[in-house]
Amino acid sequence: MSEIFSPVAVPATKPAQVASEGAITRAVLIGIAVAFLALFLVLPLFAVFTQALSKGIGAFLDAFREPDAWSAIRLTLTVAAIAVPFNVVFGLAASWAIAKFEFPGKSLLITLIDLPFSVSPVVSGMIYVLLFGSQGLFGSWLIDHGIQILFALPGIVLATVFVTFPFVARELIPLMQEQGTAEEEAALTLGASGLHAFRTVTLPNIRWGLLYSVLLCNARAMGEFGAVSVVSGHIRGLTNTIPLHVEILYNEYNFVAAFAVASLLAALALITLVLKSFLEWRFAGELAHGRAH
Amino acid sequence: MVETPRPKSPLLRSFRRPSVIPGFGISFGYTLTCLGLIVLLPLAGLVVKASGLGLSGIWEVATDPRVASALRISFGVSALAALVASAFGFLVAWVLTRYRFPGRKLVDAAVDLPFALPTAVAGIALASLYAPDGLLGSALARLGIQAAYTPVGIFIAMVFIGLPFAVRTVQPLIAEIDKEIEEASATLGATRLATLTKVVLPPLIPAVLTGFALAFARGVGEYGSIIFIAGNLPYVSEIAPLLIVIKLSEFDYGGAAAIATIMLGISFLTLLAINLIQAWSRRRFGYV
Numbered sequence: 001m002s003e004i005f006s007p008v009a010v011p012a013t014k015p016a017q018v019a020s021e022g023a024i025t026r027a028v029l030i031g032i033a034v035a036f037l038a039l040f041l042v043l044p045l046f047a048v049f050t051q052a053l054s055k056g057i058g059a060f061l062d063a064f065r066e067p068d069a070w071s072a073i074r075l076t077l078t079v080a081a082i083a084v085p086f087n088v089v090f091g092l093a094a095s096w097a098i099a100k101f102e103f104p105g106k107s108l109l110i111t112l113i114d115l116p117f118s119v120s121p122v123v124s125g126m127i128y129v130l131l132f133g134s135q136g137l138f139g140s141w142l143i144d145h146g147i148q149i150l151f152a153l154p155g156i157v158l159a160t161v162f163v164t165f166p167f168v169a170r171e172l173i174p175l176m177q178e179q180g181t182a183e184e185e186a187a188l189t190l191g192a193s194g195l196h197a198f199r200t201v202t203l204p205n206i207r208w209g210l211l212y213s214v215l216l217c218n219a220r221a222m223g224e225f226g227a228v229s230v231v232s233g234h235i236r237g238l239t240n241t242i243p244l245h246v247e248i249l250y251n252e253y254n255f256v257a258a259f260a261v262a263s264l265l266a267a268l269a270l271i272t273l274v275l276k277s278f279l280e281w282r283f284a285g286e287l288a289h290g291r292a293h
Numbered sequence: 294m295v296e297t298p299r300p301k302s303p304l305l306r307s308f309r310r311p312s313v314i315p316g317f318g319i320s321f322g323y324t325l326t327c328l329g330l331i332v333l334l335p336l337a338g339l340v341v342k343a344s345g346l347g348l349s350g351i352w353e354v355a356t357d358p359r360v361a362s363a364l365r366i367s368f369g370v371s372a373l374a375a376l377v378a379s380a381f382g383f384l385v386a387w388v389l390t391r392y393r394f395p396g397r398k399l400v401d402a403a404v405d406l407p408f409a410l411p412t413a414v415a416g417i418a419l420a421s422l423y424a425p426d427g428l429l430g431s432a433l434a435r436l437g438i439q440a441a442y443t444p445v446g447i448f449i450a451m452v453f454i455g456l457p458f459a460v461r462t463v464q465p466l467i468a469e470i471d472k473e474i475e476e477a478s479a480t481l482g483a484t485r486l487a488t489l490t491k492v493v494l495p496p497l498i499p500a501v502l503t504g505f506a507l508a509f510a511r512g513v514g515e516y517g518s519i520i521f522i523a524g525n526l527p528y529v530s531e532i533a534p535l536l537i538v539i540k541l542s543e544f545d546y547g548g549a550a551a552i553a554t555i556m557l558g559i560s561f562l563t564l565l566a567i568n569l570i571q572a573w574s575r576r577r578f579g580y581v
Binding site (some may be wrong): 019020021022026029030032033034036037039040041042043044045047048051089090092093094096097098100101102103104109112113115116118119120121122123126127128129130131133134135136137158161162165181184185188189194198216219222223224225226229230243244246247250255258259262265266269270272273274276277281 | 308309310312313314315316317319320321323324327328331332333334335336338339341342381384385387388389391392394396398400401402403404405406407408409410411412413414415416417418419420421422428429449452453456472475476479485488510513514515516517521534535537538541544546549550553556557560564
């Protein structure tokens with residue numbers, strides 16, 4: 001606020017800038033940082049939209065008149081609709097067990113839950129190929145029983161669940177740990193059942209953290225490329241998610257259509273960022289700490 | 294003390310500390326089941342496949358010229374990119390926490406863009422920008438640098454993908470620095486540069502190293518944002534994850550598993566290094 005009022009009102013209270021850089025250095029550093037981010041991060045995002053609209057709005061819309069685009073959109077929504085709720089249930093169970101109880105081996109368990117984040121996306125897809133592929137561990141058994149996992153919806157869902165596995169749990173575990181068990185204990189001693197206490201005490205306490213993690217989990221689930229690309233088999237109109245459809249269009253030199261479909265995902269990323277920043281700003285105290293800035 | 298409502302089985306009771314809160318058995322059991330079936334079992338499958346090859350088999354794949362060159366490119370370029378991402382990440386984190394300027398919140402939110410933007414989208418965007426006829430590619434071409442279809446392109450994509458790790462690891466620690474220490478240093482006669490290099494920077498080094506390691510590990514495994522700009526010429530701009538995809542499509546599961554094992558091994562060593570850095574930092578400075 002101080003810069004709105006005239007500087008005469010505040011100078012005495014403002015300490016000498018001994019613990020900061022000079023104004024010129026500051027301006028130069030801000031300039032370099034902002035220019036670097038604009039060039040490396042913002043320009044690519046900008047390029048997606050300009051390329052998508054480079055041949056006019058008609059060419060942009062043409063990309064969505066293709067049935068293959070629609071089947072890709074449908075598949076991506078289906079995969080996210082399975083993977084995200086699965087990870088929500090898992091995250092709630094894991095954070096309940098880990099944050100509300102004391103048992104040995106807890107940090108090992110948290111490390112194992114985090115494991116998918118440190119595995120390359122390609123390797124995440126590959127481990128399912130090794131299990132379910134025709135030459136894989138269960139490959140011949142699956143063929144004998146006519147079960148299709150790879151190059152079909154189950155494989156894509158599995159790979160997506162794998163890469164998004166830690167999202168909800170790693171947000172909720174520190175959040176629940178911070179909140180402790182006192183409120184649940186109070187509810188239980190007042191006669192609430194365990195499930196009732198969870199619904200009326202725990203869930204309201206963690207709702208913003210849960211929403212925050214669902215946002216990030218969903219963005220990753222819909223945008224995952226490497227892992228899904230390995231297990232999908234790239235069957236047009238059948239096993240192509242939106243990112244895979246973008247890849248095919250791009251490799252066919254159909255750049256306008258590729259960027260038009262990609263702009264859907266870019267818009268999703270933007271919405272995710274806006275909502276995420278809003279949650280961080282408005283509900284900083286109700287998210288796992290270390291997020292407020 | 295509140296009495297435990299129902300006595301649990303002796304095993305569970307001795308395993309965890311007693312509590313009035315119900316639902317440990319079911320939530321713990323469900324967690325372990327999911328973790329086992331979705332994460333641990335499939336990863337064990339990789340270990341089984343790789344151990345079937347034996348060390349000599351893995352070594353044979355690793356020393357194949359094309360594989361060795363892909364591994365060299367992945368790890369070498371990623372290290373370089375993580376270095377640049379760490380340097381600029383530190384600058385960005387410093388500017389965002391220490392200075393107030395219009396649009397700061399917006400810039401701060403933009404740092405997470407590589408986390409939110411799907412890798413394939415980032416990949417085609419970078420490829421179109423740095424293509425020889427692209428906006429930045431043509432500018433670089435005038436300087437005699439070809440970015441697309443060379444390791445330079447891989448480097449650019451890896452900096453893009455690694456930057457948020459570098460920024461977000463250092464940022465909370467910069468925010469925590471006690472300003473009084475800097476003021477004390479200044480009043481004792483140190484120049485600003487001396488204060489920064491001798492007082493401010495040393496405790497931040499572990500965080501910078503952690504950010505470097507995270508960006509490095511991410512760059513090594515990255516696939517989607519790189520393959521479009523890289524052009525994927527064997528021996529020139531082919532990365533290790535792409536080689537895994539190629540081997541899988543040729544049904545060479547053993548070769549793919551061997552490359553993945555080498556990558557996981559090196560990534561594991563990187564993670565171990567992070568943990569050692571953090572443990573050392575806790576002992577030395579009292580925080581991570």
